[in-house]
Amino acid sequence: MHLEHVNLVVTDIDAMLKFYRAAFPHWRIRDQGRGEWYGKPCNWLHFGDDYHYLVLSDHGEGSNRDLTGHSVGLAHFAYVTSNLAAVIKRLEQAGFSIDSPGAEEPFRKNAYFLDPAGFEVEFVEYLSDIPAERNLNRAKLEEVL
Structure with a gap:
């Protein structure tokens, strides 16, 4: 058993790709499209290799949790x-x-x-x-x- 993918909800897919392309130059966009998440349209893509990838979906609102705080979350x-x-x-x-x-x-x-x-x-x-x-x-x- 292994982790296949992580789905990250973001506001800017292009900015995320800049970061992850630098970290993983051998990864590629495996798939992409448009969809809807609970009534809100979004773009999404799968960025990774043949075995592991990140899903980036652009329907995020607001900012991520404060990593210096104690809120539940990643x-x-x-x-x-x-x-x-x-x-x-x-x-x-x-x-x-x-x-x-x-x-x-x-x-x-x-x-x-x-x-x-x-x-x-x-x-x-x-x-x-x-x-x-x-x-x-x-x-x-x-x-x-």
């Missing part, structure tokens, strides 16, 4: 990369900056970006292929030592 989602530095470079060249650097961990590096709709996206590079090490955080590591 906090962030993450993608694993084999080259975090390259992802950061592509996003920065496209005009996006790191929103929050990840904590210093011995077996992974990560960085958080905000996409144009205000969703926080984590990119993580693991420095070990041993699951027990990959999943350790600094506090747990100090307990073990």
